[in-house]
Amino acid sequence: MGQINKKNDILKKINDLAISQFDEIEYESASIKLDNPVDEVTAKDIPRKKTSLCSSKMGRKEKISIEDIFSNGTEDENTGMDPENNSCLLKNPQEKKSSSDISFPVKETEISGTPEKTKQEKIINSDYLNKSDTQKIALIYNTDHEAHSSVCLGMESPERPQRLTDAYWYLKKNRIFEDDKFELFTRFEMARERDILRVHTSSYVDFIRSYASKGGGFLGDSTYITPQSYEIALMAAGGAIKAAELVIDENYLCSFALIRPPGHHAGSDKYSGFCMFNNAAVLARYLQQVKGLKKILILDWDAHAGNGTMDIFYSDPTVMTVSIHRDPADYYPRTGFIDQTGEGAGKGFTANIEMPQGSGDEEYIMAFKEVIIPLINRFSPDFVICCCGFDGYYQEKNNKLKLTAEGYYQIGKILRDSLSVDFTLLLEGGYHRFNGQLCHSILSSLLGRKNPINESDIFSQYELGIQKKIYQKAQKNIADVKELFSIK
Ligand SMILES: [Zn+2]
Numbered sequence: 001m002g003q004i005n006k007k008n009d010i011l012k013k014i015n016d017l018a019i020s021q022f023d024e025i026e027y028e029s030a031s032i033k034l035d036n037p038v039d040e041v042t043a044k045d046i047p048r049k050k051t052s053l054c055s056s057k058m059g060r061k062e063k064i065s066i067e068d069i070f071s072n073g074t075e076d077e078n079t080g081m082d083p084e085n086n087s088c089l090l091k092n093p094q095e096k097k098s099s100s101d102i103s104f105p106v107k108e109t110e111i112s113g114t115p116e117k118t119k120q121e122k123i124i125n126s127d128y129l130n131k132s133d134t135q136k137i138a139l140i141y142n143t144d145h146e147a148h149s150s151v152c153l154g155m156e157s158p159e160r161p162q163r164l165t166d167a168y169w170y171l172k173k174n175r176i177f178e179d180d181k182f183e184l185f186t187r188f189e190m191a192r193e194r195d196i197l198r199v200h201t202s203s204y205v206d207f208i209r210s211y212a213s214k215g216g217g218f219l220g221d222s223t224y225i226t227p228q229s230y231e232i233a234l235m236a237a238g239g240a241i242k243a244a245e246l247v248i249d250e251n252y253l254c255s256f257a258l259i260r261p262p263g264h265h266a267g268s269d270k271y272s273g274f275c276m277f278n279n280a281a282v283l284a285r286y287l288q289q290v291k292g293l294k295k296i297l298i299l300d301w302d303a304h305a306g307n308g309t310m311d312i313f314y315s316d317p318t319v320m321t322v323s324i325h326r327d328p329a330d331y332y333p334r335t336g337f338i339d340q341t342g343e344g345a346g347k348g349f350t351a352n353i354e355m356p357q358g359s360g361d362e363e364y365i366m367a368f369k370e371v372i373i374p375l376i377n378r379f380s381p382d383f384v385i386c387c388c389g390f391d392g393y394y395q396e397k398n399n400k401l402k403l404t405a406e407g408y409y410q411i412g413k414i415l416r417d418s419l420s421v422d423f424t425l426l427l428e429g430g431y432h433r434f435n436g437q438l439c440h441s442i443l444s445s446l447l448g449r450k451n452p453i454n455e456s457d458i459f460s461q462y463e464l465g466i467q468k469k470i471y472q473k474a475q476k477n478i479a480d481v482k483e484l485f486s487i488k
Contacts, residue, residue, distance in 0.1 A: 135251065135252060135253035136180070136181050136182060136183050136252055136253060137181060137182050137183075137252060137253050137254055137255060137256065137443055137446060137447065138182075138183050138185055138243065138246040138247070138250075138252040138254075138255035138256075139171075139176075139177075139182055139183065139184045139185065139255070139256050139258065140185050140188060140239045140242055140243045140246075140255060140256070140257040140258060140259065141164070141168055141184065141185075141186060141239075141257075141258040141259075142186040142187070142188070142235070142239075143165075143186075144231075144232055144235050145161060145164055145232055145235070145236070145259070145260050145261075146161040146165065147226060147228040147229075147232060148161070148226055148228065148229045148232040148233075148260065148261055149161050149226065150218075150224045150226075152216075152226045152227075153216065153217060153218065153224055153226060155218060155224065157222070157224060157274070158431035159222070159260065159261060159262070159274040159431065161260075162433075163260060163430060163431060163435055164258050164259075164260055164427075164435070166433055166435065166436060167258055167435040167436035167439055168258065168436070169436070170435075170436025170437060170439075170440070171436050171439065171440065174436075174440060174452070176440065176443070181447055182443070183252070185242060185246070188235075188238055188239055188241075188242035189238050189241075189242070190231060190234035190235045190237075190238040191234045191235075191237035191238040191240075191241055191277075191282060191286075192234075193205065193234075195237060195238075195241065195282055195285075195286055196234065196237060196277055196282055198282065198285035198286070198289060199268060199277070199278055199281045199282050199285055199312060200266075200268050200269065200277060200278075201268055201269045203269070204268070204269040204270070208225065208229075208230055208233070208271070208276055208277075209230045211225050212225050212226070212227055212228065212229050212230040212231075213227070213230070215227055216229060219271055221271065221272050221273060222272075222273050222274055223271045223272065223273065223274055223275065223276065225276070229261070229276065230276075232261070233261060233276040233277045234277070235259075236259040236260060236261060236263065236277070236279050237263070237277050237279045237282045237283070239257045239258075239259040239279075240257050240259060240263075240279040240280065240282065240283040240385075240424070240426050241282070241283055241286050242257070243255035243256070243257040243283075243424040243425075243426065244283055244286075244287060244291075244383065244385070244422075244424045245291075247422045247423070247424055248287075248291060248383070248422060253446070253447075254422070254423050254424060254425070254446060255424045255425070256388070256424070256425045256427075256439065256442075256443060257279075257424065257425070257426045257427060258427050258435075258439070259279060259426060259427055260427065261274055261275060261276055262274055262275050262279070262302075262389075262427070262428040262429055263275045263276075263277055263278040263279035263280060263281070263282075263308070263309075263387075263426075263428070264278065264279075264280060264300055264302060264304075264306035264307075264308055264309050264387050264389075264428050265304070265306075265307060265308045265333060266278040266281075266308040267307075267308045267311045267312060268311070268312050270308075272307075272308060272333065273304065273332065273333060274429075275308060278308050278309055278312060279426055280298050280300075280306075280309055280385045280387050280426055281298075281308070281309055281312045281313070283385055283424075283426070284296040284298060284313070284319050284385060287382075287383050288318065288319075293382040293383050294318060294382055295318055295319075295320070295379065295380065295381045295382050296318070296319045296320075296381055296382065296383050296384075296385065297319070297320045297321075297322065297376055297379055297381035297383075297384045297385070298313070298319065298320070298321045298322070298384075298385045298387060299322045299323075299372065299376070299384060299385070299386050299387065300321070300322070300323040300324070300325070300386075300387035300389070300428070301323075301324050301325075301364070301386070301387070301388065301389060301392070301411065302323075302325065302387055302388075302389020302391060302392070302428040302429045303325060303326050303389055303391040303392040303396065303399045303401050303429060304325055304326070304328075304331070304332055304333060304336075304389070304391070304429065305323050305325040305328050305333055305335060305336025305352065306321065306323040306325070306336070306387055306428075307333045307335045307336050309321050309323070309387070310323060310335075310336060310340065310350055310352070313346065313349070313350070314342055314343055314346055314350060315342065315343050315344040315345055315346040316345070316346045316349070317342075317345045317346050317348075317349045319349070320349045320350070320351070320375070320379045320381065321349070321350050321351070322351045322353070322372055322375055322376070323336055323351070323352050323353070323387075324353040324355060324364070324367055324368075324372065325352075325353070325354070325355065326354075326355055326356075326357060326359070326392070326399065326400065326401055327354040327355060327356055327357065327477075328354065329354075336352045336354075337352055337354065338352050338353070338354055338477070338480055338481055338484065339484075340352055341484065348485075349379075351371070351375055351481065351485065352481075353367050353371060353372070353477065353478065353481055354477050355367065355401070355474055355477065356470055356473040356474055356477065357400045357401075357470075358400060358401070358402060358466070358467070358470040359392075359401055359402065359403075359470055359474050360394070360401065360402030360403055360404065360407060360467070360470075361402070361403060361404055361406055361407035361410060362467075362471060363470065363471055363474035364392075364403060364407055364410075364411065365407070365410050365411075365414070366471075366474065366475065366478060367474070367478050368410075368411060368414045369414065370478055370482060370487070371478055371481050371482060371485075371487060373414065373418045374487045375485060375487070376418070376419065377418075381421060382421065382422075383421060383422050383423065383424075384419060384421055384422070384423035384424075385423070385424060385426065386415070386423060386424065386425040386426065387426055387428045388425040388426060388427055388428060388442070389427075389428040389429035389430055390408070390427075390429065390430030390432075390434070390435050390438045390439075391428075391429035391430050391431060391432075392407075393405075393408075393430065393432060393434060393438060394458060394459075395432045395433075395434055396430070396431060396432050402459070402463075404455050404458060405434075405437060405438055405441040405451065405453035405455055406441070406451060406453075406455065408438045408441050408442045409441040409442060409444065409445045409451040409453075410445070411442065411445075412441070412442040412443070412444070412445030412446045413445040415446065416445060416446050416448065425442070437453050438453075440452050440453065441453050
């Protein structure tokens with residue numbers, strides 16, 4: 001009898017959540033000023049699939065019902081390289097490594113059958129200055145992620161399907177997918193287990209698979225697993241791989257993978273902060289070991305430090321990680337400090353840029369121009385993976401950063417103007433309702449178009465008054481990083 005009541009409570013919860021999300025969409029879409037009324041997404045535009053939230057779309061399992069979830073139970077089981085002088089990027093490095101000392105993993109045989117194009121050929125054949133005039137941006141998205149929902153477990157989590165479905169419907173409503181400069185890819189393969197095992201330990205992968213197969217539950221550290229989360233996490237990593245392959249093999253300008261769950265907090269043997277498998281790390285190893293690229297740079301501008309990614313490559317000089325995030329002294333994940341610069345052969349190939357609370361567009365633009373782009377240029381990677389978090393947006397109330405749509409637009413512009421290497425963007429955080437709008441802003445700047453999102457009079461006079469002090473604090477942090485990495 002208690003079991004039946006519990007089931008009814010869950011069903012009611014799903015219903016209530018769906019209704020409250022409708023309200024939120026209408027409230028929030030009214031609070032952003034848009035150029036064109038067609039930009040606004042209203043509740044009626046968002047198809048809701050209350051009864052299919054937990055059903056499988058992976059084609060591998062039978063439909064999962066609320067009854068199945070209860071019968072399976074939810075036990076709480078815890079279980080720079082400088083090309084000029086061949087020296088490390090870091091000032092006064094404890095260990096110096098010459099480029100000849102760096103060994104790269106052995107290239108595997110490509111089994112997908114896609115003909116490979118070497119990096120050298122790509123550079124010869126591409127004129128990056130005119131690239132955006134002729135090339136499209138590839139967008140990666142499918143609906144499989146919807147079954148990774150905490151609602152299936154009777155819980156609420158900010159990391160929910162609506163993060164992506166709202167973004168998709170916003171972009172669709174704005175006819176992005178009919179625009180000849182964009183191409184949407186909804187069919188892509190899950191990452192193979194061997195792709196995941198290049199980054200994560202086999203015992204950890206076994207644990208995630210087995211925990212999901214037993215019905216899943218809340219793991220801790222904000223991370224949950226539904227019965228289908230294992231396959232969905234593989235699909236997210238597969239989306240990242242697809243995004244990069246389109247740029248490398250099919251000559252797209254760049255690509256944006258709208259994927260979840262996010263990945264940048266996941267370490268080689270640990271889940272963390274909504275993340276199970278580290279999508280960017282899996283992609284980096286794939287590019288090295290399958291596509292034959294040597295040096296990969298992972299640039300992370302999520303509000304939170306990309307600590308999982310940092311840990312995975314901390315002693316690896318072939319993958320440089322650059323993370324710009326809110327000062328982690330009193331903020332999740334409480335690691336990712338300026339003095340964490342790598343170890344051993346990887347010393348000097350990890351950069352953390354701490355941004356003070358309240359940092360916004362000006363502070364981030366300064367960091368990109370004065371530190372991030374010089375670091376990328378000096379490392380001279382063969383590919384850049386951008387971990388694109390939208391949770392530094394001012395509407396993400398708990399994060400106390402103040403990036404606006406214009407800030408993300410400017411980040412895209414800096415990348416467009418400065419990068420002469422292939423790159424892709426992978427979605428990480430962003431738990432408000434504006435991922436679609438911010439995506440639209442950054443994609444527009446990558447194409448050299450004007451910003452479609454017009455926000456004005458966002459901040460109060462008081463907020464604008466204290467911004468000078470925040471700017472000065474950010475300036476000091478940026479100067480510290482420049483000194484540490486000998487950037488003039
Ligand atoms: Zn985040």
